[in-house]
Amino acid sequence: GAVVSQHPSRVICKSGTSVKIECRSLDFQATTMFWYRQFPKQSLMLMATSNEGSKATYEQGVEKDKFLINHASLTLSTLTVTSAHPEDSSFYICSASEGTGELFFGEGSRLTVL
Amino acid sequence: TQLLEQSPQFLSIQEGENLTVYCNSSSVFSSLQWYRQEPGEGPVLLVTVVTGGEVKKLKRLTFQFGDARKDSSLHITAAQPGDTGLYLCAGAKGSNYKLTFGKGTLLTVNP
Numbered sequence: 001g002a003v004v005s006q007h008p009s010r011v012i013c014k015s016g017t018s019v020k021i022e023c024r025s026l027d028f029q030a031t032t033m034f035w036y037r038q039f040p041k042q043s044l045m046l047m048a049t050s051n052e053g054s055k056a057t058y059e060q061g062v063e064k065d066k067f068l069i070n071h072a073s074l075t076l077s078t079l080t081v082t083s084a085h086p087e088d089s090s091f092y093i094c095s096a097s098e099g100t101g102e103l104f105f106g107e108g109s110r111l112t113v114l
Numbered sequence: 115t116q117l118l119e120q121s122p123q124f125l126s127i128q129e130g131e132n133l134t135v136y137c138n139s140s141s142v143f144s145s146l147q148w149y150r151q152e153p154g155e156g157p158v159l160l161v162t163v164v165t166g167g168e169v170k171k172l173k174r175l176t177f178q179f180g181d182a183r184k185d186s187s188l189h190i191t192a193a194q195p196g197d198t199g200l201y202l203c204a205g206a207k208g209s210n211y212k213l214t215f216g217k218g219t220l221l222t223v224n225p
Contacts, residue, residue, distance in 0.1 A: 004156075032211060043120075043202060043218040044157070093156050097211045103147075105156035 002028050002098045006106035013084055014114055020080045021109045023050075023094030029074035030096035034103070035067075038091040050077040050094075084113040117141055120203055120216030128224050130192050135219045137203035138185040146179055146186045147213070149202040157202055160188075193223045 003026040013019050023033055031052045036044040048069050049057040056069035066088075068080040077096075081088050093108045119138045127133055137146065145164040149157035161170050163179035163186060170177045174197075176189040190197055200220050204213040 006156075034212070041200070041218075041220055043215045045215075046212070049212060091154075095156075095211075095213075102159060102162065103211055103213065105149075105158070108154065108156045110154065 002026075002096075002102075002104045004094065004096050004104045004106040006092075006094055006109050008109060009107060010110045010112075012112045012114065015085050016083055018080055018082045019084055019111060020078055021092055021094075021111070023077045023079070023096070023106050025075045025096045025098070025104075028096075028098035030077075030098065031074060033071060033077040033094055033096040035069060035077070035079050036093045036095070038093060038108075040091075044093060047079075052077075081111065084111070086113045089113045117214045118203060118205055118216035120219055122219060123217060124220050126222040126224065127193055129194055131223075133190050133193055133221070135188045135190075135201055135203075135221075136185070137187065137216050139205060140184065141205070141207075142183050143205035143207055144183075145206045146183070147204045147206070148177055148186070148188055149204065151200040151202060151218075190221075193221075195223045195225050197221060198223050 005024045007022045033050040035047045038044050047062045050069045050071040052071045058064045071077040089112050094106045095103045147162045148160045151157040161177045166181045166183045168179045174191045178187050200218045202218045203216040
């Protein structure tokens with residue numbers, strides 16, 4: 001099946017710094033990718049829809065200046081958490097579709113902000 | 115407002131028991147998907163149901179989509195410790211792949 005990879009899988013940073021998380025579709029092209037965040041033992045919350053070559057569409061309540069999304073190519077979307085604070089600590093997951101109707105999820109990236 | 119209500123939220127059972135997880139909504143979905151997620155990993159798709167009344171079986175797992183395409187259930191027969199994980203239902207409307215997730219059911223199967 002299609003593979004979606006995230007990097008890094010774990011990142012620890014100091015409060016106030018920015019962190020970039022990458023989401024790559026390894027063997028297919030994805031015009032649309034999705035970014036989610038997940039708190040421990042809770043479900044996935046959609047943050048934004050990443051569109052190749054255009055601006056991301058953010059869900060209500062998600063700060064677009066805080067969570068910068070760039071989808072510069074058909075195989076790569078990046079999520080940058082700017083000026084991270086401890087409350088931004090979470091598990092961030094991306095997904096992408098190859099156009100068959102099935103979404104493939106990345107392995108997730110655990111962010112810890114000290 | 116949670117569009118997809120999933121129950122129970124937590125479930126702890128003994129190996130060999132049967133269980134059912136429910137996913138309910140007041141909205142109609144074009145398709146509904148069930149995922150299983152292990153700690154520290156992304157969700158893995160188990161099944162997609164698209165037709166009202168559809169029943170799909172995956173070994174000991176039986177998935178059903180309601181006639182009105184508003185609800186779904188996952189039944190596991192003779193649960194095993196390897197079934198432990200977070201089970202998520204997710205509904206899609208249209209073909210834009212934008213999913214609405216239920217809150218999840220954290221299943222623990224004790225040996």
